[in-house]
Amino acid sequence: MPPNSNxxxxxxxxxxxxxxxxxxxxxxxxxKRELSASKVTNGVRIAEGEFPAVRQILRRSGSSNYIxxxxxxxxxxxxxxxxxxxxxxxxxxxxxxxxxxxLHAWRHLDYHGSMGGSDLGLxxxxxxxxxxxxxxRAALPKKGDPLVIVGYGNNEVWTTSSWWSGKQITGSGAGxxxxxxxxxxxxxxxxxxxxxxxxxTPSITPGENVLSASGDSGGPLFIDSALAGITxxxxxxxxxxxxxxxxxxxxxxxxxxSKGAHLNRAxxxxxxxxxxxxxxxxxxxxxxxxWTISLQGDxxxxxxxxxxxxxxxxxxxxxxCDRENDFAxxxxxWGGFTIRLDLExxxxxxxxxxxxxxLP
Numbered sequence: 411m412p413p414n415s416n417x418x419x420x421x422x423x424x425x426x427x428x429x430x431x432x433x434x435x436x437x438x439x440x441x442k443r444e445l446s447a448s449k450v451t452n453g454v455r456i457a458e459g460e461f462p463a464v465r466q467i468l469r470r471s472g473s474s475n476y477i478x479x480x481x482x483x484x485x486x487x488x489x490x491x492x493x494x495x496x497x498x499x500x501x502x503x504x505x506x507x508x509x510x511x512x513l514h515a516w517r518h519l520d521y522h523g524s525m526g527g528s529d530l531g532l533x534x535x536x537x538x539x540x541x542x543x544x545x546x547r548a549a550l551p552k553k554g555d556p557l558v559i560v561g562y563g564n565n566e567v568w569t570t571s572s573w574w575s576g577k578q579i580t581g582s583g584a585g586x587x588x589x590x591x592x593x594x595x596x597x598x599x600x601x602x603x604x605x606x607x608x609x610x611t612p613s614i615t616p617g618e619n620v621l622s623a624s625g626d627s628g629g630p631l632f633i634d635s636a637l638a639g640i641t642x643x644x645x646x647x648x649x650x651x652x653x654x655x656x657x658x659x660x661x662x663x664x665x666x667x668s669k670g671a672h673l674n675r676a677x678x679x680x681x682x683x684x685x686x687x688x689x690x691x692x693x694x695x696x697x698x699x700x701w702t703i704s705l706q707g708d709x710x711x712x713x714x715x716x717x718x719x720x721x722x723x724x725x726x727x728x729x730x731c732d733r734e735n736d737f738a739x740x741x742x743x744w745g746g747f748t749i750r751l752d753l754e755x756x757x758x759x760x761x762x763x764x765x766x767x768x769l770p
Contacts, residue, residue, distance in 0.1 A: 452607050453561075453588030454617040458507065463544040464630055466562040466585065467533070469494060470502040475508075477585060479561040479629030479635055480533065482540035487671030488533040491642055491652075492517040495531035503533050506562075506585075510535055516669060518662050521568055523585030525643040525650060527600025529660050530629065532666050546663070546673075547636035550655050550711045551602055552756065555594040555633050559649075561626030561641065562587055590620025592649075594633075600656035602639045603630060605648050622649045657761045683751055683765035690742050698703065698744050699769045703751075704736035711756040720747040745769065 417609045463482045467490060470473040478494035496502040500515040512533040520528035562585055595604045606621035608615050622629065622641045639651030642680030652659060667673050683703050690700040705715055714731040717739050730737045751763040 442717055452614060452616060452618070452620045453559075453590035456560075456587050456589050458587060460587075461560045461589065461630075462542040462623070463540065464560045464587070465540075466506040466508050466587070467494065467628070469496050470506055471496070471502075477562055478627045479641070480564070481640075482543040483546060483637065483666075484543055484672040485540050486535050486537050487666055487673065488512075488535065488540075489637075489640060489666075490531045490533065491640055492521040492529045492531040493523070493642075494628040495533065496506075497531075500533070505535070505539075508539075510539055514664070514669065518658070519535075520658065528662075529642040529652055529657055530640060530659060530662050532662075532669070532671065534670055537672075544630065544632075544637040545635075546654055547633055547638040548655075549634075549708050550755065551594055551633055551638050551653065552711060553594055553596060556591065557594060557602075557604065557638070558589055558591050558630070559620060559622055559626070559629065559641070559651075560587070560589045561622060561629035563622065563626035563629075590595045590617045592618070592620055595648075597653060600653050600658055601642070602653050603648055603650040607647075616647070621647070622651075640728060683749070683763055684736075685765065685767065686736040687769060689770075696744050698742050700742050701741065701767060701769065702738055702740045703765060703767070704738040705748060705753075706736065709733055709736070712753055713737075713756060714754045716752040716754070718750040718752065743769070 465480055465482065465487070465488065467478050467480045470476075471479065476494075478490055480488040480490035480494070483489050495515045495517055497515045498515055500512045503512040503515050505508060512535055514534040516532045518528040518530040522528075539589070592604045592606055594602055597603070604621075606619045613711070626641050627643070629641045630637050631641070638654055640654065642650050642652050654660075654663075663671075663673060684706045685701060685703055687699050687701045690698045692698070705712065712733065714729060715737040717728040717730070719726045719728065719741070723741070728739055730739055732738070746767045746769050749765045749767055751765065753761040753763065755761060
């Protein structure tokens, strides 16, 4: 949380309201007809040419068009929130700027209608729809990282004097591209969270301590200019973004590639299991091999690795917390199998990798 006394003066009352009024939980997308609840609050207006990969998308539902934000991650694939996507009729999803309709639409297979780490959606457009697209961040985010969010939601989520009614004033209106900055406050259960103010106030510089709200759903969170998160939702004083470095998110990106997204695989892996094998000995006609599995990549935030071996091993579970030796595990065996690596990360986060052990 930013060390800003003016900021705290606003956030503390908001937390009090949150405890008393569960009806103020922010919802999914904005609407052309009704005020939405997820925007870059206290954000500053920017030109469409800034962050060109970020686009406003409209989802047709009955007689209404619901506003969301999304980010092109390749020339034809736009990443957004699952709750922003109509998967039954992909044609109902379109770009506001050009009117281009999606050819295909998917949601994360584990998404069941609630805010959380599986709130990811994918829209596939004709090839070369986007001339510029965002790179997905490879390094794991951490508490205190500066961030930038972009979206098309309203600029305020102030409630009326009868705030318990849950009504909201219009602020600056949805459909305008805005950006703002903040810092990562916490990471847990595949989510990036941060605190902010719900609208303009003289004590806070425009563009700082921002939040997201309706209309920003599906929009991006950037760290070091790379795409690190996707808006899922939040309260009036907290924003929650899907962490794109979580294992669930990486699996969805693999799924996206299998469905025709032209992703650059160079920035996909953040952690890999590396295998080395050497001959050990013979027992009769059976050759036994000495093999080592180690963890390669951005291991700074890895605390320990729990290896789960085949049932033929007497000790199937092994734990290694030795980062200096790349969390290496060495064994001797004669046949290949799938090794599961459960990674314990900083701030209580977890990740799972699987490695196919192949022996000569």
